[in-house]
Amino acid sequence: MNAELEATPEAVARHYDHITRFYEIVGSRSLHFGYWPRGDEGSSLGEAQQRFTDFLIGQLGVRKGQRVLDAGCGIGEPAIQLARSTGCEVEGITISPRQAAQAERWARLLGTSGQTAFRCADAMALPFPAESFDAAWAIESIFHMPDRATVLREAARVLRPGGRLVIADIVVTETATPEERAFLHRALLARSLITAETYPAIVRGAGFDVEQVLDVSGNVMATLGAVAVGIEEKGEEVRRAYGEAFLAGMKSEWARVTNVASRGMGYVVLTAHRR
Numbered sequence: 001m002n003a004e005l006e007a008t009p010e011a012v013a014r015h016y017d018h019i020t021r022f023y024e025i026v027g028s029r030s031l032h033f034g035y036w037p038r039g040d041e042g043s044s045l046g047e048a049q050q051r052f053t054d055f056l057i058g059q060l061g062v063r064k065g066q067r068v069l070d071a072g073c074g075i076g077e078p079a080i081q082l083a084r085s086t087g088c089e090v091e092g093i094t095i096s097p098r099q100a101a102q103a104e105r106w107a108r109l110l111g112t113s114g115q116t117a118f119r120c121a122d123a124m125a126l127p128f129p130a131e132s133f134d135a136a137w138a139i140e141s142i143f144h145m146p147d148r149a150t151v152l153r154e155a156a157r158v159l160r161p162g163g164r165l166v167i168a169d170i171v172v173t174e175t176a177t178p179e180e181r182a183f184l185h186r187a188l189l190a191r192s193l194i195t196a197e198t199y200p201a202i203v204r205g206a207g208f209d210v211e212q213v214l215d216v217s218g219n220v221m222a223t224l225g226a227v228a229v230g231i232e233e234k235g236e237e238v239r240r241a242y243g244e245a246f247l248a249g250m251k252s253e254w255a256r257v258t259n260v261a262s263r264g265m266g267y268v269v270l271t272a273h274r275r
Contacts, residue, residue, distance in 0.1 A: 026231060030078055033049070034052055052220065053077075059166045065088065069092075073103060076107060088134075092118040124145060126158050135166075161274055167268075172266070181193065187253070207274060224257065
């Protein structure tokens with residue numbers, strides 16, 4: 001989190017290159033929110049992140065031999081989990097060359113190199129031919145991108161007719177104040193934060209039929225508290241990796257993010273298919 005950076009693609013890449021180790025320390029290599037079923041308070045952040053990936057795999061519904069695009073793959077853990085659990089092939093893209101290289105290393109270590117591939121590419125200009133994927137997902141990546149509609153049109157272009165799309169995304173609430181929205185844009189390095197209510201029309205306009213929009217805010221927002229706990233419990237490891245000033249700044253910034261997010265932020269999982 002950095003409230004001073006401008007959310008250019010280059011800045012977002014630099015941010016994740018810098019912050020990834022922090023999220024690995026307090027959670028896992030899955031750089032996304034966790035998922036807690038109602039009544040579950042005891043899972044670690046890493047366990048909840050893996051559970052959320054499994055939940056999204058269920059929403060995607062792919063099978064062995066199908067080809068999936070991961071738009072904003074991070075360092076590859078969700079894509080690797082998807083490939084291992086379903087037998088599908090996954091092509092992951094990220095704007096960070098460092099992330100792509102890390103993802104390839106993890107794939108080799110975990111034995112999915114034949115099923116997964118990762119490269120540095122722009123989701124607004126995908127380097128793939130039309131109708132070359134059976135499904136696609138974007139996990140907490142679209143809000144970083146300059147033009148949401150362009151990203152979705154590109155996804156529609158590379159999906160085969162009927163191809164399934166799953167989006168897991170941070171949204172703002174309709175009651176969020178302009179000040180809260182502005183803070184979340186800066187803190188999350190977001191180029192576009194929209195409400196859950198406006199999402200379906202944008203997706204339909206890009207060439208998809210929307211199947212459902214699930215508000216999972218109640219299941220994932222515990223991530224904010226889990227990260228705060230991780231900062232306290234893993235503080236010495238964070239300090240060794242980043243230094244005392246970073247640790248103190250992260251504690252302060254995370255408290256501000258949690259405070260604003262409790263009022264102004266939500267989370268949706270949208271599923272659709274290409275017409």
